[in-house]
Amino acid sequence: MAKTILDMDVVIVGAGPAGIAAAVTASRFGLKTAxxxxxxxxxxxxWQETPSGRPWSRRWLNRLRACGAxxxxxxxxxxxxxxxxxxxxxxxxxxxxxxxxxxLATGARELLLPMPGWTVPGVFGAAGLARLAKNGWPVAxxxxxxxxxxxxxxxxxxxxxxxxxxxxxxxxxAPIGRLIGFALACMYLAPAKLLQAWLYGLRxxxxxxxxxxxxxxxxxxxxxxxxxxxxxxxxxAIDCDILACGFGLVPNLELARLLGCSIQQxxxxxxxxxxxxxPGIYAAGEQTCIAGMEHAILSGRIAALVIAGQYQxxxxxLGACSRARRFGHALARAFALRPEVLGLADQETIICRCxxxxxxxxxxxxxxxxxxxxxxxxxGPCQGRICGAALSHIKAWPYPTARPxxxxxxxxxxxxxxxxxxxxANEAKGDQI
Amino acid sequence: MPRLVTVKIDGIEIRVPSGTSVAAALxxxxxxxxxxxxxxxxxxxxxxIGVCLACRVTINGQxxxxxxxxxxxxxxxxxxxx
Ligand SMILES: Cc1cc2nc3c(=O)[nH]c(=O)nc-3n(C[C@H](O)[C@H](O)[C@H](O)COP(=O)(O)OP(=O)(O)OC[C@H]3O[C@@H](n4cnc5c(N)ncnc54)[C@H](O)[C@@H]3O)c2cc1C
Numbered sequence: 001m002a003k004t005i006l007d008m009d010v011v012i013v014g015a016g017p018a019g020i021a022a023a024v025t026a027s028r029f030g031l032k033t034a035x036x037x038x039x040x041x042x043x044x045x046x047w048q049e050t051p052s053g054r055p056w057s058r059r060w061l062n063r064l065r066a067c068g069a070x071x072x073x074x075x076x077x078x079x080x081x082x083x084x085x086x087x088x089x090x091x092x093x094x095x096x097x098x099x100x101x102x103x104l105a106t107g108a109r110e111l112l113l114p115m116p117g118w119t120v121p122g123v124f125g126a127a128g129l130a131r132l133a134k135n136g137w138p139v140a141x142x143x144x145x146x147x148x149x150x151x152x153x154x155x156x157x158x159x160x161x162x163x164x165x166x167x168x169x170x171x172x173x174a175p176i177g178r179l180i181g182f183a184l185a186c187m188y189l190a191p192a193k194l195l196q197a198w199l200y201g202l203r204x205x206x207x208x209x210x211x212x213x214x215x216x217x218x219x220x221x222x223x224x225x226x227x228x229x230x231x232x233x234x235x236x237a238i239d240c241d242i243l244a245c246g247f248g249l250v251p252n253l254e255l256a257r258l259l260g261c262s263i264q265q266x267x268x269x270x271x272x273x274x275x276x277x278x279p280g281i282y283a284a285g286e287q288t289c290i291a292g293m294e295h296a297i298l299s300g301r302i303a304a305l306v307i308a309g310q311y312q313x314x315x316x317x318l319g320a321c322s323r324a325r326r327f328g329h330a331l332a333r334a335f336a337l338r339p340e341v342l343g344l345a346d347q348e349t350i351i352c353r354c355x356x357x358x359x360x361x362x363x364x365x366x367x368x369x370x371x372x373x374x375x376x377x378x379x380g381p382c383q384g385r386i387c388g389a390a391l392s393h394i395k396a397w398p399y400p401t402a403r404p405x406x407x408x409x410x411x412x413x414x415x416x417x418x419x420x421x422x423x424x425a426n427e428a429k430g431d432q433i
Numbered sequence: 434m435p436r437l438v439t440v441k442i443d444g445i446e447i448r449v450p451s452g453t454s455v456a457a458a459l460x461x462x463x464x465x466x467x468x469x470x471x472x473x474x475x476x477x478x479x480x481x482i483g484v485c486l487a488c489r490v491t492i493n494g495q496x497x498x499x500x501x502x503x504x505x506x507x508x509x510x511x512x513x514x515x
Contacts, residue, residue, distance in 0.1 A: 038483060040504045045482070074503070091492065091503060109484045121465050121477035128481025132501060136450065136457030137478075222475060223465065252484075353479070353487065356472040380471075381486040381497065386479075408486075408497045 005424055008034045008070075010307060011086060011099035013077045013255060016044020017293050018285025019105035020064050021300035027067035029308035034070045034097055036088050041073045044107055045127070046293055048134065060297075078413065079404035080259055082425075084280075087405075087417040094413035096420050101280055101307045104256050104268065105300060108286035110152075110246035111389050114351050114359070115344035116217040118245075122224025126246035127152045130159035140164030143240040145227045147171040147215040149335045150248040151193075154200040157207060160244065167207045168240050171229055173214040173247070174335050182334030189327040193292070214341050215245055230340070248335055250389045251287035257402035266392075272318055273311075274303035282307065291328025298324060342394045352387040354380020368400045381408055440509040455500035455511055456488045466515030467500060475515060490514070 010026045012019045015037035023035040039048065042064055047057035064071065072095075075088045086097045110125040117123070124132070126146055133139045144165045146157045149172060157167050172179070186194045201209075213231040218224055228237045251267055262269045262277035267288055274282045282303040285296035298321040305314035345351060347360035355376040362371055368384075368391075371377040378384030378391075384400045391397045405414065435450040442462045449458045456478045459467065466475045467488050478488035483502040491512040492498040500511070 039502055091495070091498065109482060110480065112480060112485075119470070119474060119476065121475060123479065125480045125482070128479070130481075132454070132456060132478060132481040135501070135504075136453035137460050138457070353470070353476075353485065356470050356474070381489065382484065385484050410495075 005085065005096045005098050005420055006034065007098045008032050008100070010034070010101045010103065010304070011036065011097045012103040012105055013086070014044065014105035014107055014285070015039075015042035015064075015071065015073075016105060016107045016285060016296060017047060017060070018107070018296035018300035019044065019103070020047070020060050021297040022103050022105060022284060022304040023069040023071075024060070024063045024067045025301045025304035026307060027069045029310065031101075031304075031308060033068075034072060035064075036072050036075050036077050036086075036097070038076045039073065042071055044296075045131070048131070076407060077255060078406050078409045081417055081421040085421050087413065089409055089413045094410070094417060096417050098424075099280075101282065102259075103274075103300070103303050103307075104259075104261070104276070104281065104283040104287060105285045105296075106252040106255055106287055107296075108249040108251045108290055109385070109389075110148075111248050111250045111393065112245070112386055113247050113341060113344065113390050113393070114349050114387075115215060116346055116349050117219055117224075119350050119353055120218055120220040120224050121222065122220060122241060123218055123243045123245065126156040126244040128246065129242065129244040130156040133160055133163040133165075139242070142166065142242050143168050144242040144244055145169050145171065145215070145229070145238055145240050146244045147173075147213075147227075147229065148246040148248070149173045149214075149337060149341075150246065151197065151331070151335075152246065152249070154197065154204065156244060156246070158200055158203055161204070161207070165242075167204070168238050169213075169229075170204070170207060170209045171213040171215060171231070172209065172211045173338055173341050174211060175338075176211040178334050178336075179211060182330060185330040185334075186327070189323060189330060190292075190294075193327070214338075215243060216344055218243055247337060247341065249286065249290045251290065253287060253399070254383070254385070254402045254406050256281075256283060256287065257399075258404055258406065270299075272302075272322075273306040273314070274299055275306070289325045289328045290332065291324050292331075295321065295324035295328060337393065345394070351390065352377045352380065352384075354378075354382050354387075357387075368397055372400065383407070438505050438507045438509075440505045440507075440511060442511045443513055449505055451505065453505050455490065455492060455498075455503045455505055455509070458505050459488075459490070459500060459511065459513065464513055464515060466513065468514040 009031040219226040268283040284299035345359040365371040488500040
């Protein structure tokens with residue numbers, strides 16, 4: 001059965017701060033807007049609704065509810081069907097969305113780097129585990145080592161602590177000197193963030209925080225038993241239940257790639273109006289620059305204002321948006337990864353977790369194509385999202401090409417979605433004759 | 434108090450607060466393993482945000498669902514491959 005197509009002025013993919021701000025803004029000007037979100041509800045990585053939601057997030061979520069935009073929760077954008085349509089799938093259904101303007105706001109994910117033992121159950125992304133805990137994953141009483149890099153280690157540790165985990169250590173790979181420089185830069189670029197970091201510090205006052213310290217390996221078989229870390233040239237071993245480990249964020253670029261948007265230096269290229277290289281397609285939030293929530297909101301609003309033709313209202317925001325991006329660049333410099341953490345894997349360490357391809361097996365290959373053809377590296381269910389990001393850092397391989405569909409998709413979705421678009425195209429032709 | 438919903442995990446019923454993710458319900462039911470890797474290793478949830486697909490399970494008969502991205506609904510049937 002071919003389905004009907006939902007006709008929209010604006011389709012937004014991703015209901016984080018960027019997507020929500022864009023949806024609220026677009027709806028203000030009477031644009032028929034749909035917001036597609038993979039998670040059950042809107043919020044993205046920071047505003048996801050939990051009983052203890054913060055006031056700021058509640059304000060935006062209330063605005064979203066009131067604005068009239070159609071929010072499609074639990075809905076994944078899987079691929080474009082033709083140049084102006086997007087196929088989306090839910091747990092038991094699918095739709096085709098036709099758009100005049102498309103805003104990509106798919107956010108970012110954690111960079112997860114291979115080390116011996118990282119496939120043992122009990123190793124998680126750091127912010128990812130916090131996310132799991134918010135949705136009920138039991139961390140109470142568990143002894144957790146939080147490690148990796150970036151400012152997110154602090155809120156992640158705090159969330160885990162709030163849900164009852166015992167935080168044994170927070171290990172930040174960046175050296176203290178760089179972090180002091182970053183704090184100074186923040187005084188000008190983002191003073192509010194400094195205050196926030198200080199507050200996190202206060203609430204984590206009795207937790208050990210080591211700079212210039214990184215995890216090296218994990219021991220355990222059916223579950224994690226011990227984590228080894230390096231600090232000042234010495235190995236420290238900590239018995240614990242969980243390693244929560246993220247090395248900063250990398251943008252989710254798969255959809256932008258599939259749509260042919262130009263990508264440079266690991267982010268979607270946009271001009272000051274958030275326009276990508278493809279006419280009608282805009283991008284906002286973390287996939288244009290890893291710079292946090294304020295940048296996400298501003299860029300989302302700017303994209304929607306430009307679509308509505310409201311350049312007057314958008315222009316005063318450009319300064320703040322570019323300052324937020326400068327904060328993002330300072331962040332990237334301060335938390336740049338040291339070579340040691342990119343070389344943790346030994347010959348036996350699995351790199352591609354979907355296909356269980358080890359570092360040793362990848363050694364003869366110098367690019368993705370061969371690694372894919374010969375070893376199926378990056379060809380499993382995650383489509384190279386984890387090993388692709390890791391190998392782009394470890395071996396400087398450019399990302400593997402994105403292929404539709406973006407995630408495992410039901411055959412019925414693909415067939416019926418394509419049929420619906422063809423039928424609509426035929427009908428349009430018939431009308432012309 | 435949040436409302437409770439009942440889900441069936443590998444044939445065993447468990448009641449969890451509504452809003453709990455399927456991944457969390459699995460852990461609450463003592464199941465840390467969601468599937469076996471291509472070489473037979475036991476694996477559980479990993480990235481926590483629906484990217485790595487390590488937490489995939491069968492939900493209401495549909496295989497390959499990301500359990501961290503789905504909220505428990507009354508009567509849901511979940512089957513792991515652990
Ligand atoms: C795990 C994690 C935890 C974080 N925690 C914090 C924190 O505590 N504090 C903080 O300041 N910053 C945090 N961040 C940083 C955060 O990314 C930004 O601060 C902010 O949320 C960025 O907003 P955004 O709208 O660009 O992206 P996001 O908030 O990441 O929103 C993007 C949304 O797009 C959806 N999406 C992606 N692809 C698709 C698709 N194909 N179809 C449908 N939907 C899709 C995702 O599900 C997601 O909800 C976190 C990041 C991550 C990855």
